[in-house]
Amino acid sequence: MTSNSLTELIAEADERALAASGLACLDRCLPLLADESDALRPLWSGIAAGEDGWTERLADARAALDAAPAADQAAAPVRRMIGAAPSEWVAGHLAEWAKACSALALEVHRDLDPSGGEDGPLVAGERRRQIQILEILTATEGGTGLRRAMDLSTEGRRVLRAALSRRARARP
Template structure:
């Protein structure tokens, strides 16, 4: 099933997790980030959304003063800003779609090509795999988090390598 079809068929929890996973993988573009920064939001999803609004507010505040004006950082800030303040929310599908597109664009920027290079292809695979995990009986949030963590490490390595080359 395609990514578009998976998003169209996803429930609120899967949409929130899909958007959160995209944000999670792209956070390294905002500089040094705590690997546990999004863990409270993941835990909130596990608990049916309890505390989502408070944890989202805390996360937004923690990244409010973070530098980074390049296009990738702007896309990540937009993902965070657009996250629905309540869970569940009627805005989850639109947010998940926007996060998916933004994360793919971030990876295109990292690939430094308008075509789908290896980073973009990997991101597309991760997004599809995460939604597959969330919509099957055998999958769940923990497995989605593992896949997302792997993707964040890839992005962090690319960002770090570029910083060393430029600096």
Template sequence: MAAETVRSPSELIGGTDERGLAAAGLACLDRCLPLLAPDGAEVLRPVWAAIARADAAAWGEAVAKVRVELDGAGGEAAGDGGVVTMVRAMADGIPADWAEAPLRAWAERCSAAALAVHRVHDVTEDGPLHAGELRRQLAVLDAVAHGPTGLRRARELSVEGGRVLRAVVSRRARTA
């Protein structure tokens, strides 16, 4: 039996529909958002709901609300490796339109940014934190490929990933 080839997030994003693209991008942002806004996960709930309904109007309203609520969140911390800037770009880049092209571009940028954020906080360039983020991204893309039923799993993976990243950052801050 031949070994299964592991696909990259970029390859999987290439074959995903609007709902999956929105969920993939939002999941990356959701995992990293605590570095910008510690209570930011709650801000994203209406956006997750809009994805579940695949409702373009609700999406646009929820995105506008997120922008207002995150305006000014998270100042740049010295020595953070540009992490806050990367997370801010993910949040600011959420497309207002529920359309394949802007959602695909945003999902790809979020994937790359989330991997970079995890790499900055990892013990080595491609260490366990980065590897865990890559696994979560692939799992989210796999879950959303199953339609709306996969959104719950995508959200669970995001919550778990956010907790892991917060714990690592907190631990490093205590030992610094």
């Protein structure tokens, strides 16, 4: 891991990296919804095109996630993340959204972390993925960086799904 902080990486990112960063945080938190659909896939593919089609794809993703049943109240952050996504492809708005998504994703992981701390394994893994995604997107252009960001998000989604499964088994 480099010495770049998550805050610094978000501050230096362009619109494409900011949109992908926020979307990746949202994507990793999808297991909180009872029905994990592919609602975000069109939004992922639209990031490569940038501003073109972002608003329409975002509206479709919002509608799909709003219709998805929630497993419990823990799904509220996922709904807040998609609801807060800016319709405008503007760096300032996207940066605010990326920061909010980052914080919510870290909070979700902290709540599920068995150690319950800032430095627990779930939180550390989520922070590492967020940093890796921003570094990859800053260093690459086009579909290659986005594909790697999607792969890291898929990995993170599996980790969160496993944490949710452990929590469900531990409940009396």
